[in-house]
Amino acid sequence: MTDVIQDNKYVELNYQVIDEKSGQVLTEVEFPLGYVHGVNEVLSPQVMGELEGRAEGETIEVPIDCNALYGPRDESLVITESIENVPEEYREVGTAILMENERGQTKSFLVTRMDDQTITIDGNNPLCGRQVVFKLKILLVRDASAAEIEHGGKVETGPEIDSGRTVPIE
Structure with missing residues (x-):
């Protein structure tokens, strides 16, 4: 069987x-x-x-x-920043960045876009x-x-x- x-x-x-x-x-x-x-x-x-x-x-x-x-997509979790403000080791699409808020809560963000001047990170689940x-x-x-x-x-x-x-x- x-x-x-x-x-x-x-x-x-x-x-x-x-x-x-x-x-x-x-x-x-x-x-x-x-x-x-x-x-x-x-x-x-x-x-x-x-x-x-x-x-x-x-x-x-x-x-x-x-x-x-995972809940609906939250556009407030998408952040575009000047590339100079981002450490070199995070400047690659697909890189995960663990961030902490003022209350000590952590959330993982993913680098989703990058050009010569800006980098975009997204805290939404990729799905x-x-x-x-x-x-x-x-x-x-x-x-x-x-x-x-x-x-x-x-x-x-x-x-x-x-x-x-x-x-x-x-």
């Missing part, structure tokens, strides 16, 4: 996030994402719910309204205002071990080290 995704099953999958309007792949996870279902939510609750009851080898598509997930489709390929479904359930995913073991042996240094 084929295992299906349910609580305490170890699952590995790949996924893409595709802009529904343009068909552009916005994010792609090529290396298997592994987790224990019902123990930790590695994706949005809507996607996790759609995975329930699915089997290894299946590919599913889950439409997501990112406004519901804000978009309709996207999560396309997920289920690579593996099996019973999770007790250690995997405890840790919420695969438990990697390092190399065994024999601490009783002394190696001379030359």
Whole structure:
């Protein structure tokens, strides 16, 4: 009998996030994402719910309204600044900048545009205002071990080290 995704099953999958309007792949996870279902939510609750009851080898598509997930786009979080006022290490599109307000709250901003005189940073989630489709390929479904359930995913073991042996240094 084929295992299906349910609580305490170890699952590995790949996924893409595709802009529904343009068909552009916005994010792609090529290396298997592994987790224990019902123990930790590695994706949005809507996607996790759609995975329930699915089997290894299946590919599913889950439409997501990112406004519901991240809230509507807030143009007050888009800041254009003179490039001289921005440290050199932040002057590259795609760079994340962690900023803090006067109350000590932090928020991540992303450099989205740059020219010779200005730089634009955006504190909105990059998916804000978009309709996207999560396309997920289920690579593996099996019973999770007790250690995997405890840790919420695969438990990697390092190399065994024999601490009783002394190696001379030359």
